[in-house]
Amino acid sequence: MNPDKDKEKPENVERDHSLDRMKLKAAADAAKNPVVPEQLTLESSLRFRCYPGIDCFTSCCSDIDILLTPYDVLRMKKRLGISSDEFLERYTHSRIEEKTGWPQLFIKMEEKEGRPCPFVTPEGCTIYTDRPAMCRYYPVGQGIHRRRTEEGVENEEFYMLVKEEHCHGFQEEKEWTIAEWRDDQGAEHYDEMVSPWKDIFIRRLTREEEEDGRKQTVFFLASYNLDQFRRFVF
Ligand code: SF4
Ligand code: SF4
16 A cells, blocks of 8 residues: 555654654553554655544544644644733653753643543644644654755654554544645645744754753743743843
8 A cells, every 4th residue: 555665664763853753652552553664755655544423533633742833832822812920831841861951842631531632622622723733743753854964954844653452443444645734724824934943953863062051041931932932032
Protein backbone atom coordinates (compact mmCIF):
# COMPACT_ATOMS: atom_id res chain seq x y z
CA MET A 1 0.00 0.00 0.00
CA ASN A 2 2.79 2.38 0.83
CA PRO A 3 5.02 3.22 -2.14
CA ASP A 4 7.85 4.31 0.13
CA LYS A 5 8.09 1.24 2.29
CA ASP A 6 11.70 0.44 1.38
CA LYS A 7 13.02 3.90 2.02
CA GLU A 8 15.52 4.83 4.70
CA LYS A 9 14.36 4.15 8.25
CA PRO A 10 14.14 6.99 10.83
CA GLU A 11 16.92 5.50 12.97
CA ASN A 12 19.36 6.24 10.15
CA VAL A 13 18.60 9.92 10.37
CA GLU A 14 21.77 11.82 11.14
CA ARG A 15 20.07 14.54 13.16
CA ASP A 16 16.46 15.17 13.86
CA HIS A 17 14.52 18.07 15.26
CA SER A 18 13.87 18.11 19.02
CA LEU A 19 10.47 19.65 18.44
CA ASP A 20 9.41 16.77 16.26
CA ARG A 21 10.97 14.16 18.51
CA MET A 22 8.92 15.59 21.39
CA LYS A 23 5.76 15.14 19.34
CA LEU A 24 6.66 11.55 18.72
CA LYS A 25 7.68 11.00 22.33
CA ALA A 26 4.28 12.26 23.47
CA ALA A 27 2.61 9.59 21.41
CA ALA A 28 5.12 6.95 22.51
CA ASP A 29 4.31 7.67 26.16
CA ALA A 30 0.63 6.94 25.61
CA ALA A 31 1.12 3.48 24.16
CA LYS A 32 3.99 1.10 23.52
CA ASN A 33 6.02 2.52 20.69
CA PRO A 34 3.17 3.50 18.37
CA VAL A 35 5.55 5.19 15.95
CA VAL A 36 5.83 3.11 12.78
CA PRO A 37 9.58 2.93 11.95
CA GLU A 38 9.16 3.88 8.34
CA GLN A 39 10.16 7.18 6.83
CA LEU A 40 7.47 8.75 4.67
CA THR A 41 7.37 11.57 2.15
CA LEU A 42 4.58 13.87 1.04
CA GLU A 43 3.77 11.34 -1.71
CA SER A 44 3.45 8.38 0.67
CA SER A 45 -0.04 7.02 1.25
CA LEU A 46 -2.09 6.76 4.40
CA ARG A 47 -5.36 4.90 4.94
CA PHE A 48 -7.22 6.80 7.62
CA ARG A 49 -10.42 8.60 8.45
CA CYS A 50 -11.54 10.45 11.55
CA TYR A 51 -15.08 11.73 12.01
CA PRO A 52 -17.69 12.42 14.71
CA GLY A 53 -19.41 9.09 15.30
CA ILE A 54 -16.36 6.85 15.01
CA ASP A 55 -16.26 4.62 18.10
CA CYS A 56 -12.95 6.06 19.33
CA PHE A 57 -14.05 9.68 18.91
CA THR A 58 -11.99 12.04 21.14
CA SER A 59 -10.09 9.14 22.77
CA CYS A 60 -6.89 10.76 21.45
CA CYS A 61 -7.57 13.98 23.37
CA SER A 62 -6.59 12.84 26.88
CA ASP A 63 -3.41 12.27 28.83
CA ILE A 64 -1.12 13.41 26.06
CA ASP A 65 1.63 15.98 25.59
CA ILE A 66 0.43 18.47 23.02
CA LEU A 67 3.44 20.59 22.16
CA LEU A 68 2.53 24.16 21.29
CA THR A 69 4.21 26.50 18.84
CA PRO A 70 4.00 30.30 19.06
CA TYR A 71 1.43 30.32 16.26
CA ASP A 72 -0.70 27.73 18.10
CA VAL A 73 -0.69 29.98 21.17
CA LEU A 74 -1.62 33.04 19.12
CA ARG A 75 -4.54 31.28 17.45
CA MET A 76 -5.83 29.69 20.64
CA LYS A 77 -5.66 32.78 22.86
CA LYS A 78 -7.41 34.81 20.16
CA ARG A 79 -10.07 32.15 19.81
CA LEU A 80 -10.65 32.21 23.57
CA GLY A 81 -10.52 36.02 23.71
CA ILE A 82 -7.99 36.11 26.53
CA SER A 83 -4.52 37.58 27.04
CA SER A 84 -1.30 35.63 26.59
CA ASP A 85 -0.75 35.76 30.36
CA GLU A 86 -4.14 34.26 31.07
CA PHE A 87 -3.78 31.63 28.37
CA LEU A 88 -0.36 30.53 29.63
CA GLU A 89 -1.53 30.45 33.23
CA ARG A 90 -4.77 28.56 32.65
CA TYR A 91 -4.01 26.19 29.83
CA THR A 92 -0.28 25.44 29.63
CA HIS A 93 2.77 24.15 31.39
CA SER A 94 6.37 24.35 30.23
CA ARG A 95 9.51 22.34 30.67
CA ILE A 96 13.07 22.57 29.48
CA GLU A 97 13.92 20.43 26.48
CA GLU A 98 17.03 18.45 27.43
CA LYS A 99 19.04 18.71 24.24
CA THR A 100 18.45 22.35 23.46
CA GLY A 101 18.19 23.59 27.05
CA TRP A 102 15.32 25.78 25.89
CA PRO A 103 11.76 25.87 27.20
CA GLN A 104 8.87 24.13 25.47
CA LEU A 105 5.20 24.67 26.06
CA PHE A 106 2.42 22.06 26.34
CA ILE A 107 -1.33 22.06 26.89
CA LYS A 108 -2.02 21.40 30.58
CA MET A 109 -4.27 18.36 30.80
CA GLU A 110 -7.05 18.59 33.39
CA GLU A 111 -6.44 17.19 36.87
CA LYS A 112 -9.31 14.71 36.79
CA GLU A 113 -9.90 11.13 35.77
CA GLY A 114 -8.37 10.35 32.41
CA ARG A 115 -6.58 13.72 32.28
CA PRO A 116 -8.64 15.12 29.40
CA CYS A 117 -7.53 18.08 27.33
CA PRO A 118 -9.29 21.22 28.62
CA PHE A 119 -10.79 21.75 25.15
CA VAL A 120 -12.36 18.35 24.60
CA THR A 121 -16.08 17.61 25.02
CA PRO A 122 -18.10 14.54 23.98
CA GLU A 123 -18.99 16.49 20.82
CA GLY A 124 -15.33 17.04 19.94
CA CYS A 125 -12.75 19.79 20.16
CA THR A 126 -14.26 23.14 21.17
CA ILE A 127 -11.49 25.07 19.41
CA TYR A 128 -11.34 22.79 16.38
CA THR A 129 -10.70 25.45 13.71
CA ASP A 130 -7.87 26.84 15.88
CA ARG A 131 -6.51 23.51 17.15
CA PRO A 132 -2.72 23.20 17.41
CA ALA A 133 -0.54 21.90 14.59
CA MET A 134 0.20 18.68 16.43
CA CYS A 135 -3.53 17.87 16.60
CA ARG A 136 -3.87 18.69 12.90
CA TYR A 137 -1.09 16.34 11.87
CA TYR A 138 -2.14 13.43 14.05
CA PRO A 139 -1.73 10.51 13.29
CA VAL A 140 1.20 11.77 11.24
CA GLY A 141 4.47 12.74 12.94
CA GLN A 142 7.10 15.07 11.51
CA GLY A 143 10.89 14.89 11.47
CA ILE A 144 13.67 16.91 9.92
CA HIS A 145 16.98 15.93 8.34
CA ARG A 146 19.55 18.66 8.66
CA ARG A 147 22.40 18.37 6.18
CA ARG A 148 25.46 20.45 5.44
CA THR A 149 25.94 21.02 1.74
CA GLU A 150 28.30 23.26 -0.24
CA GLU A 151 25.55 25.86 -0.36
CA GLY A 152 25.05 25.78 3.41
CA VAL A 153 22.72 23.91 5.75
CA GLU A 154 19.57 22.33 4.31
CA ASN A 155 16.51 21.11 6.17
CA GLU A 156 14.52 18.27 4.69
CA GLU A 157 11.22 17.29 6.27
CA PHE A 158 9.99 13.72 6.51
CA TYR A 159 6.95 12.08 8.07
CA MET A 160 5.95 8.96 9.95
CA LEU A 161 2.78 7.35 11.25
CA VAL A 162 1.77 7.17 14.89
CA LYS A 163 -0.48 4.11 15.22
CA GLU A 164 -2.01 3.97 18.66
CA GLU A 165 -4.21 1.05 19.67
CA HIS A 166 -7.12 3.22 20.68
CA CYS A 167 -7.24 4.96 17.30
CA HIS A 168 -9.60 3.13 14.93
CA GLY A 169 -9.22 5.60 12.07
CA PHE A 170 -6.74 3.22 10.43
CA GLN A 171 -9.53 0.68 9.92
CA GLU A 172 -11.37 3.03 7.58
CA GLU A 173 -11.18 2.86 3.78
CA LYS A 174 -10.30 6.46 2.94
CA GLU A 175 -6.85 6.87 1.35
CA TRP A 176 -4.73 10.00 1.24
CA THR A 177 -1.21 10.97 0.44
CA ILE A 178 0.52 12.71 3.33
CA ALA A 179 0.35 15.92 1.24
CA GLU A 180 -3.43 15.58 0.88
CA TRP A 181 -3.83 14.91 4.60
CA ARG A 182 -1.66 17.92 5.46
CA ASP A 183 -3.68 20.08 3.08
CA ASP A 184 -7.02 18.82 4.41
CA GLN A 185 -5.99 19.64 7.96
CA GLY A 186 -4.65 23.11 7.16
CA ALA A 187 -1.25 22.07 8.50
CA GLU A 188 0.85 23.63 5.74
CA HIS A 189 -0.12 27.15 6.79
CA TYR A 190 0.81 26.35 10.39
CA ASP A 191 4.21 25.05 9.25
CA GLU A 192 4.88 28.19 7.24
CA MET A 193 4.07 30.40 10.21
CA VAL A 194 6.54 28.67 12.52
CA SER A 195 9.32 27.81 10.10
CA PRO A 196 11.83 30.48 11.33
CA TRP A 197 11.03 29.60 14.95
CA LYS A 198 11.65 25.91 14.29
CA ASP A 199 14.96 26.81 12.74
CA ILE A 200 16.08 28.45 15.99
CA PHE A 201 15.32 25.21 17.79
CA ILE A 202 17.26 23.17 15.28
CA ARG A 203 20.28 25.46 15.60
CA ARG A 204 20.15 25.02 19.36
CA LEU A 205 19.94 21.27 18.94
CA THR A 206 23.04 21.25 16.79
CA ARG A 207 24.78 23.69 19.14
CA GLU A 208 25.22 26.30 16.48
CA GLU A 209 24.35 28.87 19.13
CA GLU A 210 25.93 29.40 22.54
CA GLU A 211 23.90 28.79 25.68
CA ASP A 212 22.64 32.00 27.23
CA GLY A 213 20.15 32.25 30.13
CA ARG A 214 18.91 35.69 29.14
CA LYS A 215 18.32 34.55 25.57
CA GLN A 216 16.33 31.63 26.95
CA THR A 217 14.00 33.99 28.85
CA VAL A 218 13.57 36.35 25.92
CA PHE A 219 13.01 33.38 23.62
CA PHE A 220 10.18 32.14 25.82
CA LEU A 221 8.62 35.59 26.02
CA ALA A 222 8.91 36.25 22.30
CA SER A 223 7.63 32.79 21.45
CA TYR A 224 4.66 32.47 23.74
CA ASN A 225 3.80 35.69 25.51
CA LEU A 226 3.50 38.28 22.80
CA ASP A 227 1.51 40.69 24.99
CA GLN A 228 4.32 40.84 27.52
CA PHE A 229 7.01 40.83 24.84
CA ARG A 230 5.38 43.86 23.21
CA ARG A 231 5.47 45.70 26.56
CA PHE A 232 9.09 44.63 27.01
CA VAL A 233 10.09 45.95 23.59
CA PHE A 234 8.19 49.25 23.66
S1 SF4 B 1 -6.75 20.86 21.36
FE1 SF4 B 1 -8.60 19.89 20.56
S2 SF4 B 1 -7.87 18.36 19.10
FE2 SF4 B 1 -6.11 18.93 20.38
S3 SF4 B 1 -6.08 17.45 22.07
FE3 SF4 B 1 -7.28 19.22 22.77
S4 SF4 B 1 -9.41 18.71 22.29
FE4 SF4 B 1 -8.10 17.32 21.09
S1 SF4 C 1 -8.48 8.19 18.07
FE1 SF4 C 1 -8.00 8.45 15.87
S2 SF4 C 1 -9.91 8.07 14.72
FE2 SF4 C 1 -10.42 8.27 16.93
S3 SF4 C 1 -10.97 10.44 17.13
FE3 SF4 C 1 -8.78 10.34 17.59
S4 SF4 C 1 -7.72 10.66 15.64
FE4 SF4 C 1 -9.89 10.23 15.19
